[in-house]
């Protein structure tokens with residue numbers, strides 16, 4: 333299938349930061365075959381499908397570098413309580429009622445929400461991940477999946493086995509749209525021996541590690557009390573950062589912690605809205621960026637956000653850094669946009685194929701309408717995107733060269749079917765709400 337997107341304003345985020353006021357993008361199969369002015373489009377490029385991008389903006393798809401997609405069932409279920417109480421008294425007991433097949437529909441709900449807000453790839457850590465993988469395969473989105481791992485407890489070994497099986501069955505599957513990581517949940521839910529098992533598995537599979545880190549002040553205090561080290565120092569001591577690491581939250585870090593993350597090339601996922609909603613604090617994003625640490629953006633789950641919109645995260649990331657530092661110059665719009673695209677791809681270890689629009693890269697492209705009142709008058713499109721953009725601006729989403737949504741109509745997901753199934757699950761596990 334060959335797709336031609338013409339008459340479109342393009343922001344590539346490629347190495348030269350090329351932008352085209354009126355360009356076109358030629359997609360052949362799963363990859364970008366041409367990008368630039370229309371006049372230079374190769375004569376022999378005969379498109380099967382032409383999209384007129386007049387008045388629209390073409391961008392690399394957004395990267396949601398941390399979520400738990402099947403937790404969409406808990407959106408609105410438990411609000412306004414602290415993290416540990418939220419987990420242990422609300423979320424974990426209810427999770428026990430979830431059946432494997434539920435995760436397919438719950439993941440599909442999150443995936444639909446992400447596609448509608450321009451997310452083309454997400455990193456996930458949860459249980460029943462084979463079901464999430466099936467939802468990824470069906471929907472056409474791209475994902476990096478990990479089995480959430482906690483231990484020791486009676487199911488700890490089984491979880492490790494599930495992560496291994498997930499890798500064996502799904503790594504590189506769905507036309508190469510699925511990759512697998514190992515997902516130790518956090519320092520406070522895995523003991524030393526279990527973390528070492530997780531690292532051994534990552535080593536054996538050649539997979540990266542996806543872990544929550546330094547989310548709350550309580551986590552840091554407990555870790556210091558138990559091990560005499562901060563969570564970052566502790567994990568460095570174990571050698572965990574020798575693996576490609578996606579470290580989520582990193583709200584409570586010392587200067588020394590930041591040096592360790594930088595020296596070890598750890599990728600940080602900033603989840604400002606989840607951190608705010610759970611009262612965990614505000615990450616020192618500007619300091620992390622200044623140190624040269626790669627910072628991506630994540631939503632966390634619909635239970636603690638409650639949205640899966642990376643556009644909202646961009647807005648909060650920019651405003652929070654300016655506000656708490658009392659300096660409007662910090663984290664300008666393009667830097668935040670880079671976190672949502674290029675940096676996200678790097679954090680996922682997938683920058684060779686995605687994160688920018690460039691010939692030879694996978695065609696993960698989003699088209700945003702620019703005709704709403706909040707887009708007028710015309711100004712720099714990225715400042716509009718970060719400061720006044722809305723999810724509903726996303727018109728068309730292409731992943732791996734396949735159109736998943738056009739004119740806000742899905743091609744792969746039946747939303748009404750998803751809503752129906754999710755309501756059935758909600759009624760079964762929570763009763764009628």
Ligand SMILES: [Zn+2]
Nearest residue numbers: 399544632633
């Ligand atoms: Zn999380």
